[in-house]
Amino acid sequence: MPQKAMPMNASPSGHIPFKSLLVIPVTLVALLLLPGHTLCAQITIDSDEQFRFAEQTMEKGDPLRAIVEFERFLQFFPEDKRVPNARLLIAQCYMKAKDYESGRKILNEVMNGYKGTLAGGKALFLMGESYYEQGLYEEAERYFRGVVAVYPELELKNSAVYRIGWIQMQTGKWHEASETFKNVGAGSPLFSNAQDLSAKSLGGELLPYKDPPTAGVLSVVPGLGHAYCERYKDGLVAFLLNGLFIWATIEAFHEDQEVLGGILGFVELGLYSGTFYSAVNSAHKHNRKLKNDFLQGLPDPVDLKIFATKEGHIGLALKFTF
């Protein structure tokens, strides 16, 4: 009769002996007694590293992730000197992500919480920047003028004056812009650029603009206003469409089809008024294109950027590109 093979440490009855089972708790205890770092890596982040990492994330062009990192900084280091700077940078990140409302909410908090300080001034300036980026120049100018009035001793003032000059160019106030650029202080890094712009901005007045009212008046003859704006095909389409509807309306009335004539006439009224709008709109678009092309050709190599030092001071970086 063949014999069954039995494990060496098994009892003849097939049960594992109690001594063998003791190995498990002993091993567990031994593992628990080992130093922590042998089982898992432990890291300690200090405020410098966290802040630097958040800044690097921002520089890499990932503003939403940078916001999370700056918020982590605020959460773990609420007493750090760079807290207001971190909040300003969060606002800038929101602006980069085109979420201007969220950015402005934070800037408002900083403005109210740090009135009269450098951080408050930066927040005021960035409020202007947020509106400037959105093309809401009236609002932007209001904030930049606030910076000039409240913080006259800072370099921030020169940046605000410089931006006001750009707003005036954007809104077609070429002479005023030229004068504004002259007010940028001689000690400012923006000085030479501003002097250059002061002279060149006057060229904006000499561009071959189209007069919108003239385009509208010419549209009494449908299509003529478009032709004035150098949109000949649009003009031809406007002329033909209006002509056909007017002709169809008159014919309908000649044929005693008064209801049809009324409907056609009503549609033609809309078409005719739309043609006026179109001609005036074309003139404005033509002028905008001219102005934008002109402005893009002007030197504006300045990228305003706020940075913070380890000691908690806020700086204004001017990045020049050539």
Next chain:
Amino acid sequence: MGTVKRLTSTFLVLGLLILGFYGKALAEPVSPPDEKRGFNPALWLVSLYRDHVSPIDGDRCPSLPTCSSYSVQAMERHGFFLGWMMTVDRLLHEGQDETKVSPVVYYEGKRVIFDPVRNNDFWWYQLDATKGNAHERLP
């Protein structure tokens, strides 16, 4: 003279009828779809076109947003009369002439003219930053 009189009286009657029936809806900007404020005949016509004509006719609009979407947006923002004028303007200017003054972008693999409502009311309509509608900016 008889024709002129008939023309004038017909337009007057038509105009009064339309204003009488739809006066409120025509004068005010159209509210968002979830807020029922009144019937807008132009929006109804646009929806008729979008539901029954466009699916058969095909997507031939060279602009973004499409002309029907543009029309709805223009009427939502500016009401019937200005929305209508802006729609006519859009239909007239959607040719190649527009590429000189508006950006051309690629959308769903197609080269289209980026021409939202903001591109055509920027010279008279001030966006309100406090109402959160100031997110549109054009180059």
